[in-house]
Structure formats: C-alpha cells, structure tokens
Amino acid sequence: MTRRTVLQLFGPLLIGLPVLLGLDRAFPLPPAPQYSPIVLAADGSVLHAYLNPTQKWRIKTELCEITPVLRAAIIEKEDRYFYYHFGINPLAIAKAATRNVFKEGRTTGASTITMQVARLLEPKERTVANKLLEMLRALQLEAHYNKDEILQLYLNLIPYGGNVEGVKSAALLYFQQPPDYLSLAQTVTLAIIPNWPTGLVLGKHNAAILAERNRWLRRFGGQNLFPKQDIADALLEPLDVRRHAAPALAPHLARRLVQRFPGQAVIHSTLQRGKQTKAEDLTRNYVRRLHALGITNTAVLVVNNHTRAVEAYVGSADFGDAANQGQNDGVQAVRSPGSTLKPLLYALALDRGLLTPKQLLPDVPTNFHGYRPENFDKRCHGEVTVERALAYSLNIPAVSVLAELGVPTFTDKLSQAGFRRVARDAPHLGLSTILGGCGATLEELTNLYVALANGGQYAGLKWTTLPRAMTTPPPSPLPGGVGELALKTNNLEKKARLVPPLPLERGLGGEVTVGGQISLFSESAAFLTTDILAQLTRPDLPVGYETSRRLPKIAWKTGTSYGRRDAWSIGYNREYTIGVWVGNFSGHGAPTLTGSEVATPLLFDLFNALAYNSPNNWFLPPGSLDFRLVCAESGRPPGEHCPNQLIDYFLPGISSAQRCQHQREVLLAADGATVYCRTCAPAAGFRRELYPNLPPGVAAFREAQGLPYRRLPPHNPACQLVRGGPEMAPSIVSPLAGTDYVLNRGEGQQLLLSCTTDSEVRQVYWYVNDRFLRAARATERVFFRPRAGQMKISCADDHGRNTDIQITVMEL
Structure with a gap:
C-alpha cells in the first residue's frame, strides 16, 4: 500500500480526530448532576437523605x-x-x-x-x-x-x-x-x-x-x-401508594458525615439499622418520662468492641425538639465527665505498682495543698480497699491516688486517648480533674471504655466503611467531577477511573484509626479494673440482682457532674460498649440528675435490647497476673504481725512488695502510761506490745468519729530526742493554705483550727501571726475570731515539730 493510499484512507481520520478533540474541549459536557447526599447503614439501606x-x-x-x-x-x-x-x-x-x-x-x-x-x-x-x-x-x-x-x-x-x-x-x-x-x-x-x-x-x-x-x-x-x-x-398487585417522608434516622451523625465529606453523594456509615432504630426509640421514650423531673435530653453511643465501629448514634432524644435544643449533638458536646475517668486512673496506678485491688486507701477529710474534696454522699469511711473505692466511686481516695500518680501523667494519657479539651487545657488542670474538673465528650469517654474492653489498646472509632462490592465498576463523573476523562478511540475502552473511596481508616476528627493503636495500660490492669466494675453488689445498681440477671453481663461506671448537670453511665462487655449521657443542653441541673439513678436504667435497657442474644463470654485473667497472700488489714504482703490474710491479684515484678506495717511493736512502760524509744528505754521494767500503726489522718478521723481505736500512749517525757523529720510535723486541715476568707463583721464569725498529727502526739500549740493562741489536744477543734488582713497560722506539736500556712481574711 502506497503512502498516497494510506493518506487517502486515514487522512480524514488523522485530521478529524484533533478537530473532534478540540470541539470536545471547547464545548465540554454540562456539569455533573448534583445529587442528594445520603447516608447508608452498614447493610446498604438508606438511613438519612438530604x-x-x-x-x-x-x-x-x-x-x-x-x-x-x-x-x-x-x-x-x-x-x-x-x-x-x-x-x-x-x-x-x-x-x-x-x-x-x-x-x-x-x-x-x-x-x-x-x-x-x-x-x-x-x-x-x-x-x-x-x-x-x-x-x-x-x-x-x-x-x-x-x-x-x-x-x-x-x-x-x-x-x-x-x-x-x-x-x-x-x-x-x-x-x-x-x-x-x-x-x-x-x-x-x-x-x-x-x-x-x-x-x-x-x-x-x-x-x-x-x-x-x-x-x-x-x-x-x-x-x-x-x-x-x-x-x-x-x-x-394493587397500587395503594402515597408519598412518604425521606429517611431520617441518625440525623446527628448524618449531618456530621455530610459535613465531613462535602460533595459525596453516598456515604457508607457503620451504623446498624436495627440497633439505631431501637436506640432512638428507647431514648425518645425514656426522656419523655424524665420531663417531669426537669430533664429533657440524652445522648447514646453504641460501639462494637471487636471492630470499633459505631453501630448506633443518638445525639439527642428528638432532633426536631427545638424547645429543648434537640439539634445539639450530645455525643460531641463537651461536658464535665464527673467520675467517669476514675477507671483510667486506677488502671494506670495498678500498672505502676502503686495499688492492688485489696490494698487499703485512706478515706478521711484531707487537705491536698488547699484542695479539700468530698465524697458524693458527704461521708467518709476511714479506710477502704481499692476495689471498694472504685466500685463506690469515692472521691477522696481517687484524689489521693491522682496526687501520688501525678496530674501530668494522667492528663498525658487522656491526651493520647483523644481527649481534645484535656490536651488543650492540660497545663492548667489539677487534682479536680479526676472528679470532673475538665471537659470531655461522650464520644471520647465511650472510646476510653472500648480500650478497657480491648485490654488497654486504644484506637479511633470507625464511622464509615467502603461501599459494598458492585457487579460493575462505578460510573465516571461528568466534567467538573473527580477523575480523568478520555475519549474512546479505535475501539479502545476509556481509561479506568476510580471514585475516591471513603476513608475507612480515618476518624471524623482526622485521626488515623487503624494501624495506629496506642497502649494506654496493660491487659492486666484492664482486667483488674473490669473485674471491679463488674461487681453486682454496687450501690448504684438500678434494680436488684434477681430482676436483672437476664441482662447481658457488663462492667459499668457512672458519673455525676458538679451541680447535677450531667449524668453518665458507660458499660461494656466483650461485644459492645455503650455510653449514655443524660442532662439538659441548657446546662441547668436537676435534683434527681445522677448517673446511678437516671443514666444507668437507660444503659441497661439498651444492653438488654441491643445485646440480649450476644454471647456472655466474660474476660479471662491474662497470664501476666498472679495471686499472692496479703494482710487483710492493709492489703499489702504480710509482715511480722499479720495473722489475718487473704488472696489478692498482683502484677509480678511491678506491684509493690512493701511489707505490711499496720501494727508496730513498742516498748511500753510497766504502768502502760508512756512508751520508750530505743534511745531512752531503761535496761528493764518495760514490756513489748503491738499498737495500730495508722496514718495520722485515719487516726484523727477515728478519734473524731468516736470509733474504737487504741491510741499510743505519750512518749517518755524525759527523752530529749526530737523524733521524726519535717514530714512528721502536724498537717493543718483547717484553714486552707493560701485561701481568702470573707467574714461578716456583724455576725462575729470564727475560723476553725484543726490538724492531723502522728499517733504519738498528745498536744499541739496554735499560733496566730507568731503570737501564742492556745494549747489543745491533738484532735481538738479550736475556734477563734480573726482580724482582717494577711495572717500566718502555725501549729507545733509536743515533739517540737512545726507547720506554718498563710491565709487572707476580709470583712464585709
């Protein structure tokens, strides 16, 4: 075939093709049609359409x-x-x-x-x-x-x-x-x-x-x-049809996903349609019963622990309830978490060997450098085990543990667990953090408990999935859409084009969720914490064991914020974690708004409805845990004088091996009136006896409450040795150091002076601005009328040890 013949045959094609391409570029196809954004459930059904x-x-x-x-x-x-x-x-x-x-x-x-x-x-x-x-x-x-x-x-x-x-x-x-x-x-x-x-x-x-x-x-x-x-x-087939409202399940999450993926026509969520419907119905009906109590809203989050996929998301009881701000999203709202952070605190303390479940913690009025927390019921119990302190959600022991662990250590872990407000405010947070003195969302708290259910491993929640498999490839967009256009020439198919998939492994906040797991605490600490939270004898159980035994077994924790503005209840088993918040978006509190009384019943309703048939395979202790005998009086490994012993879990090589010293041997005078130290003990005429060796605060609490307590007799007055260092000096409980006190001049108000001391101290001496005020018994409460201005308060004991604090008094 000659060149001329080739040109005659293919010349028009060679000339025409550039012309067609030029016309196509000069007159492009119209913009792609604008679709209604829809959010699909995990099964592909439409949850919400816009x-x-x-x-x-x-x-x-x-x-x-x-x-x-x-x-x-x-x-x-x-x-x-x-x-x-x-x-x-x-x-x-x-x-x-x-x-x-x-x-x-x-x-x-x-x-x-x-x-x-x-x-x-x-x-x-x-x-x-x-x-x-x-x-x-x-x-x-x-x-x-x-x-x-x-x-x-x-x-x-x-x-x-x-x-x-x-x-x-x-x-x-x-x-x-x-x-x-x-x-x-x-x-x-x-x-x-x-x-x-x-x-x-x-x-x-x-x-x-x-x-x-x-x-x-x-x-x-x-x-x-x-x-x-x-x-x-x-x-x-009859034709009895009418127009229905567009699907409108999960409105809060749908809005969130559409905002997160603008321009996406179809968003495949992880929500399970049946669970979402049931959660919305239960929540709506439950809140209707609470309206008479001044409580108007709630939020619920259900997470599959195995996949970390969110399977139900209820941002409020009624999205259309404008009077009660129903369009607010309670899952994302930053609120005070109350006591819901305590499980993390105890898990971290267990991991660092500071605690074991049977170990005793002081639960007495305590001044933490000016901060004096109180238990929810305003009562103290002297000493309680770690498991009782967590199960009963006692505040004073929790603050004591946080003081020993360190606030920065705790807030760093919360930051790692995705608590954005805590990460932002960490430099300004103190001991009150453990009692709700920080900001957290239901999403963050629920995922923290997902980590407990997964042996301490944290990762972001999953909200979206890849589309289900299609029998044919997805269509290419029109010009202006995503992808590259290519003309079909010489019977060749156009270039393959892919619509970008939804980010399966990216959270709504942009955090990576898969392959980026963080170990917040060990599997052993997670198991011990879960074991405590699963106790059925807890006082906030909404119903008796006999009526709740058909429920799936769960571990759970409640929380109530200051002023009863937020009630929380978060529970989990091997299959699911469910978080519940109850309150008012306006921020107003209610007298009955507590986690145990208001949030926990809904939590159990949700578990009973959503996980009734789930296998009740409970968590098993990991191989890194072991048992040991501990003294029943302190929870520590037995010392010389520990006849009563019991079995407790511990982490070998990590848990403290400090021996129990709940009793100490003293050299008692023959008449029992005084005790001797090794320096002043006579050659004869004394006997050895065991006395309780309680922390000063616990001893003072027992005396103040009139509880049985065998107090150590005073030390030999002839002894000239000053016993104990500065750490044994009296601790001034009242007034609080660095505090401003405003008194009404016309009412003759007085300030209380009180302290805790070593068990050997019998008498203390109070000074105001370096001027002697009066002597008092170590446990005596002293009142005096102060003058306005800066004031130095001093307390010295009968062993010569002294403590000073500064306060400011103002009069109105």
Missing part, C-alpha cells in the same frame, strides 16, 4: 441497583435499540420524520435514551435547532461514557413530578424501598411515569397510573419480555 443544593430529591442510583427487570422495562419502553446505536438512531429519525411530515400515525421525536440524557442535563425549549444540539451532545456522551453509565445517568435524571428526580428517589419516597427491592409491578410503575410526570402523580392519580401500568404489563407479556406468571402476578 435535598440536593437545588432543593430536589435526586438520590443517586448505583449501577448495582439497576436490576435486569428495570433495565429491560426502560429499554423496551424508551429505546429498544439502545445498545446498538451510537447515541442517535437514524432509522428512528427517518421514521419519525416521515410520520411528522405526512401526519401518519402518532407524532414522535425519535429521542434515544442518550439524547434524553443530553436534554435532561441541559433543559431547553423543544425546537428543531435544539434537537440538533441534543444529537451532537448525545454523540459526545457516547464518546465519554459506556452504555451502562449513560443508562445510569438517565435513571438518575428522569422526573417524577414536583422536586423528585431519579428512580431511586421515587422508589424510596413512594415505595420506601431501593430500586433493587421493587416488585415487577412497582418497577413498571416507575418506568411509565417519566413520560407524563405532571399528569401521572403517585398518590394523586393512582387509578390512572394503575391502568397505564397494566397496559404496559400486558404489552411486555405479549412481547415475552418477562415470564407469563410474573406478568399475571403483577397485574393483580
């Missing part, structure tokens, strides 16, 4: 939702040669022209499905010139898209009257099913309406639609398009 930016319901129909029945009905009715032409059907055009010119038969426009897509993308007046433009656009569409993609565009753009466009929108709004779940009769119904969307309105013209539907069903039957029995069944 109007698109043009205020239309245009919900995207995926290729996998175009069933063979829908495809066959649409093509047979609209364009039976759809798969054989190149966007224009010359035979149909010739036939239509003949009919229109010679007035033979019904007037037709010969529009193919591709031409209709062109017209729907760019609506114009129906003229001959515009028809020619439609043809050119149809050719352009065929060059950019394959047939299935063009059919998908058509099904997403066809009108159904009003502001409803697209077959999926009509299926959901009228039949409450996606297209791939419709019957043959319903599918044919949706296929016939787009030809006359204003005259055949579902819910308004049902009788006319029924007649037209049956006419087409018989026609399809005559063409053997569908089995005869299917046609017969479809003809008998």
